[in-house]
Amino acid sequence: MGITSSKQLLEMHKECKATFEKYPKKVIVCCGTGCIANGARKIVEAFQAALAERKIKDFSIEAVKETGCHGFCEQGPLVVIEPHGTFYTHVKPKDVEAIVEKSIAGGEVIEPLLYTNPVTGNKVERYQDVSFFTHQHRIALRNLGKIAAHDIRDYIAVGGYQGLAKVLTSMTPDQVIDLIADSGLRGRGGGGFPAGKKWRTCRNVESDVRYVICNGDEGDPGAFMDRSMMEGDPHSVLEGMMIAAFAVGAKNGYIYVREEYPLAVIHLQKAIQDCEKHGLLGDNILGTNFSFRIRINRGAGAFVCGESSALMRSVAGEVGEPRAKYIHSVIKGLWDKPTVLNNVETYANVPIIAMNGPEWFKSIGVKNNSGTKVFSLVGKVRNTGLIEVAMGTTLREIIYDIGGGMLDGRPFKAVQTGGPSGGCLPAPQLDLPVDFDSLTAVGSMMGSGGMIVMDDKTCMVDVARYFLHFLVSESCGKCVPCREGLYQLHELTERVCTGEATEADLEKMEKLSEVVITASLCGLGKSGPNPLMSTIKYFRDEYLTHIREKRCPAAVCKKLITYTVIEEKCTGCMACITACAYNAITGERKKPHFIHQEKCEKCGACVAVCKPDAILVE
Amino acid sequence: MKHDLSHLPGIFARHQQKPEALIMILQDIQKEYRYLPCEALQETAKALHVPLSKVFSVATFYNAFSLHPKGKNVVRICVGTACHIRGAALIQDQIENALSLKAGQTSADMQFSIEVVACVGACAMAPVVIVNEQYHGSVKPSGAKRLVKGVQ
Numbered sequence A: 001m002g003i004t005s006s007k008q009l010l011e012m013h014k015e016c017k018a019t020f021e022k023y024p025k026k027v028i029v030c031c032g033t034g035c036i037a038n039g040a041r042k043i044v045e046a047f048q049a050a051l052a053e054r055k056i057k058d059f060s061i062e063a064v065k066e067t068g069c070h071g072f073c074e075q076g077p078l079v080v081i082e083p084h085g086t087f088y089t090h091v092k093p094k095d096v097e098a099i100v101e102k103s104i105a106g107g108e109v110i111e112p113l114l115y116t117n118p119v120t121g122n123k124v125e126r127y128q129d130v131s132f133f134t135h136q137h138r139i140a141l142r143n144l145g146k147i148a149a150h151d152i153r154d155y156i157a158v159g160g161y162q163g164l165a166k167v168l169t170s171m172t173p174d175q176v177i178d179l180i181a182d183s184g185l186r187g188r189g190g191g192g193f194p195a196g197k198k199w200r201t202c203r204n205v206e207s208d209v210r211y212v213i214c215n216g217d218e219g220d221p222g223a224f225m226d227r228s229m230m231e232g233d234p235h236s237v238l239e240g241m242m243i244a245a246f247a248v249g250a251k252n253g254y255i256y257v258r259e260e261y262p263l264a265v266i267h268l269q270k271a272i273q274d275c276e277k278h279g280l281l282g283d284n285i286l287g288t289n290f291s292f293r294i295r296i297n298r299g300a301g302a303f304v305c306g307e308s309s310a311l312m313r314s315v316a317g318e319v320g321e322p323r324a325k326y327i328h329s330v331i332k333g334l335w336d337k338p339t340v341l342n343n344v345e346t347y348a349n350v351p352i353i354a355m356n357g358p359e360w361f362k363s364i365g366v367k368n369n370s371g372t373k374v375f376s377l378v379g380k381v382r383n384t385g386l387i388e389v390a391m392g393t394t395l396r397e398i399i400y401d402i403g404g405g406m407l408d409g410r411p412f413k414a415v416q417t418g419g420p421s422g423g424c425l426p427a428p429q430l431d432l433p434v435d436f437d438s439l440t441a442v443g444s445m446m447g448s449g450g451m452i453v454m455d456d457k458t459c460m461v462d463v464a465r466y467f468l469h470f471l472v473s474e475s476c477g478k479c480v481p482c483r484e485g486l487y488q489l490h491e492l493t494e495r496v497c498t499g500e501a502t503e504a505d506l507e508k509m510e511k512l513s514e515v516v517i518t519a520s521l522c523g524l525g526k527s528g529p530n531p532l533m534s535t536i537k538y539f540r541d542e543y544l545t546h547i548r549e550k551r552c553p554a555a556v557c558k559k560l561i562t563y564t565v566i567e568e569k570c571t572g573c574m575a576c577i578t579a580c581a582y583n584a585i586t587g588e589r590k591k592p593h594f595i596h597q598e599k600c601e602k603c604g605a606c607v608a609v610c611k612p613d614a615i616l617v618e
Numbered sequence B: 001m002k003h004d005l006s007h008l009p010g011i012f013a014r015h016q017q018k019p020e021a022l023i024m025i026l027q028d029i030q031k032e033y034r035y036l037p038c039e040a041l042q043e044t045a046k047a048l049h050v051p052l053s054k055v056f057s058v059a060t061f062y063n064a065f066s067l068h069p070k071g072k073n074v075v076r077i078c079v080g081t082a083c084h085i086r087g088a089a090l091i092q093d094q095i096e097n098a099l100s101l102k103a104g105q106t107s108a109d110m111q112f113s114i115e116v117v118a119c120v121g122a123c124a125m126a127p128v129v130i131v132n133e134q135y136h137g138s139v140k141p142s143g144a145k146r147l148v149k150g151v152q
Helices: A006-020 A033-037 A040-053 A093-105 A152-157 A162-170 A173-182 A195-204 A225-232 A232-247 A262-277 A308-315 A344-356 A360-364 A396-402 A438-443 A461-472 A481-497 A501-519 A523-527 A532-537 A540-548 A575-579 A603-611 B005-014 B019-033 B038-048 B052-061 B081-085 B089-099 B141-149
Strands: A025-029 A064-067 A079-082 A086-088 A209-215 A252-257 A293-298 A339-343 A372-379 A385-390 A412-417 A425-426 A448-456 A563-565 A614-616 B073-078 B110-116 B129-131 B134-136
Touching: A006 A162, A025 A033, A033 A040, A033 A225, A033 B134, A040 A093, A040 B073, A064 A093, A079 A093, A086 A093, A093 B038, A152 A232, A152 A262, A162 A344, A162 A575, A173 A195, A173 A232, A173 A344, A195 A232, A195 A339, A209 A308, A225 A232, A225 A262, A225 A344, A232 A252, A232 A262, A252 A262, A252 A308, A252 A412, A252 B081, A262 A293, A262 A425, A293 B019, A308 A339, A339 A344, A344 A360, A344 A425, A372 A396, A372 B081, A385 A396, A385 B141, A396 A412, A396 A481, A412 A461, A425 A532, A448 A523, A448 B081, A461 A481, A461 A532, A461 B081, A481 A501, A481 A523, A481 A540, A501 A523, A501 A532, A501 A540, A532 A540, A532 A575, A563 B089, A575 A603, A603 A614, A603 B089, A603 B141, B005 B019, B019 B038, B019 B052, B038 B052, B073 B081, B073 B089, B073 B141, B089 B141, B129 B141
Parallel strands: A025 A064, A209 A252, A209 A339, A252 A293, A372 A448, B073 B110
Antiparallel strands: A025 A079, A079 A086, A372 A385, A412 A425, A412 A448, A563 A614, B073 B129, B129 B134
């Protein structure tokens, strides 16, 4: 039955809340993509099997929640027992019976399943006390790991769609735009354009039709924030879009989801259907004059479609080539109609801003950068995963307090933000506050929120080459500076990696980068040389070592390194001989082995199997 | 290669033969046949009343589409930034070597295809290899071969 007024919605909220809180105990099984890959579905089945026969006071199978991503994917599958917050990591199906008996029925803690703090080596009992979580400030991710992702009743139970109800029943579209503008919400997709300003421009264009689009084409390699939000809390995204649609006067909305995210599509589809069933999408929503529908478009694997004008062409079923934006897409966008395009995280912030007001949002973060930002903290840190921090948090706090410091205790070298459009920042920048303006000032950018930490074993030339290679294959080819310029930059960087470059090449790279930045048509080309420029700026010495000494200090560039056996360390176990696919290693048992350089392909297989660490790569 | 084209009318009908649904139609065709057969592209052009050249340009622009049949088992190696930093190239070496195939190729017996993908969004478990939709995280070079040998 549909909900036809905000009063009915409030009643449903009360009813859903009562169901949600019926059992004081809850078992939360993380079912984000990471945990599912690690076997979370089997854990849920094991709980169902274990609880089918077993009666426990104050508990039932309904209180086992399959939630969205907690962000701590590396430790998955994760199980949390509420209300205490007992936090179990790496749970296996065979552990479930013990969890049911001891932790749920008995209230005991199973020590071996607890998380071990990698810095202190101590076990941590409660979710709230894990340093990965304590330093976070969760707004956009507010419901992830709390409610069942596919259940609209859970979302309504925690106050879902109340923001929409408030907006529809007590505000005018202009007031909504003022509210978002006052809050200082900036687009979380990368550029940081003020959302309120965008909405106002769209509303002020003379037109009978307007569109709202959600950009879920999270193409930056190394970033998975939007994926987790679409999978784990699809209703927040839908509610944000609805509020935007009301504000700008749109009747139709589109969510463009990346091809690689099938689970996100399933959960969004379910969420849209549930909304239609409950009258939250369709005609006369909550008994008002507001009508709105949302359709999902799956991307087809093109990075450039993250660019607004390319994305809009792709939604229209065309080749996703960007166009010159003398006229912005907010004025002439999808099918040449005024279109508001924001990304997933931006929309997820909207409902809670509508509820709590702009002052509340501005109180979080720093000046001109209100609120929080979600990052995917990955690479060579101890705790990898999805995090959300207030704007202005320093890189050091993120990497050391939340990330637990560097993996294997190796030295920090750089952190890459902003994906292929961003840059690499060195150790002296660790105390930089993370916000849109500070990052841009030092030659990187916020981007959508990838944060990749690198140690001394990461070659910065190789990183630049990696991003250029990516961009060359993703450049749509429409404009020459991007198509040819990035190609040449990649060739030149490749030459540095193989030791064939000269110092003159380095200057050529810098000059060409400027041309590509100045003359490219869209953001892909305009920001494409950033990874290269920033690494040359901060790690020039490393480039020079490759060029002058023909040496890769991080031992990554294959043409410049050799693998040799350290005879004193080699125990003669023959493991590397078996591992080597190229028959490049010979030797007898219990005698030091030998690597034949002419056969060695530098694939790293021997290093991976060598227990005494007897293979030197330099 | 001759194909059973009887699935196509159903796919066209599901998308009401709208030209703006071209990408979604091609996605459905690819799901059905695991690639885009030439005849299916011709039928699509006819059904949507758009030039074949337009269908072809969309089919070749997007990475998700393949004009060549894929193997029975598809091994996808993630080479996103997080995976790259944690040694995806070494994993790729091992898998290519184990299957005697290069990324982007399909074996002559149609058993295996290797693909590299720019990021599958499972960065916290890097490096990641996906064998027939099954995700494998924290893959080590020494364990990479086992992932593909298991399905042979």
